[in-house]
Amino acid sequence: MIKNLTTQTKIYIVIAAGFIALIAGAAAWSNYRIRSLENRVESAKRSADRSQQAAVQKEAEAETHRQKIAYLERLLGETEQLARKQDEKLEKLNSDSRRARGDVDRARRTRAVPAGAVELCEKLADLGHPCTR
Amino acid sequence: MAAAVELEGSRRLIAALDGENEQLKERLETEKRISALLAELTATQKAESDALRSAVKAKNETIDAKDVVIAAQDKLVVALKLKPPSPWRRLGDILIGAAAIAILK
Numbered sequence: 001m002i003k004n005l006t007t008q009t010k011i012y013i014v015i016a017a018g019f020i021a022l023i024a025g026a027a028a029w030s031n032y033r034i035r036s037l038e039n040r041v042e043s044a045k046r047s048a049d050r051s052q053q054a055a056v057q058k059e060a061e062a063e064t065h066r067q068k069i070a071y072l073e074r075l076l077g078e079t080e081q082l083a084r085k086q087d088e089k090l091e092k093l094n095s096d097s098r099r100a101r102g103d104v105d106r107a108r109r110t111r112a113v114p115a116g117a118v119e120l121c122e123k124l125a126d127l128g129h130p131c132t133r
Numbered sequence: 134m135a136a137a138v139e140l141e142g143s144r145r146l147i148a149a150l151d152g153e154n155e156q157l158k159e160r161l162e163t164e165k166r167i168s169a170l171l172a173e174l175t176a177t178q179k180a181e182s183d184a185l186r187s188a189v190k191a192k193n194e195t196i197d198a199k200d201v202v203i204a205a206q207d208k209l210v211v212a213l214k215l216k217p218p219s220p221w222r223r224l225g226d227i228l229i230g231a232a233a234i235a236i237l238k
Contacts, residue, residue: 019227023220030216037209044205048198055191058184065181072174079167086160093153100146107139123137127144 005013121131217223 016227020220020224023217023223026217027220030212034209034212034216037205037212041202041205041209044198044202048195048202051191051195051198055188055195058188058191062181062184062188065177065184068177069174069181072170072177076167076170076174079163079170083160083163083167086156086163090153090156090160093149093156097146097149097153100142100149104139104142104146107135107142110135110138120137127137127141 117131124130
């Protein structure tokens, strides 16, 4: 059948076939390029999503730390208040000790005065050391 | 008699010193607790600061990545605008043209 065709027709067919091949090639190249660009867009989107998730996670972490800081600050405030109360109590105890020490020093400096045995035994009994006879 | 008074006073002093000592121990424990709390607070504040810094960095990366998305989409839009029509459609056009020429002949 091809033998029956004239040279001119054959040339036309070849030109048409070449034209079709050119169109198909251009379309394939265009599709390939678009697919490649679409892939690039998807890849960039995934990367953006990953970064966003990391940001959200870090913010949640920071929020947890913020809550812990608030709790620790409250606890610290309470402990410092307790420390202030203890300081006040300590001040009072220190004052008591100073007074007691003063009393002892005064007693030590006091000149010994003669006292009766009965009076002395009573005093010792008050202190928990009663006379035995 | 003075010795007895001194003894009584000494006992009071010992009791007072014991009480003071006990209170000092409690105060020391409280101070240790405060110190531990302050150390933990500092560590937590540092961790918070690090987390916030990381969050900011991740957000900047997100912005950069979104810029890349936008740039890629812009390129895609341009490519889609320049995309030639389907070869089947072109073939159809050619066939219609050929048919029209054949009819005219």
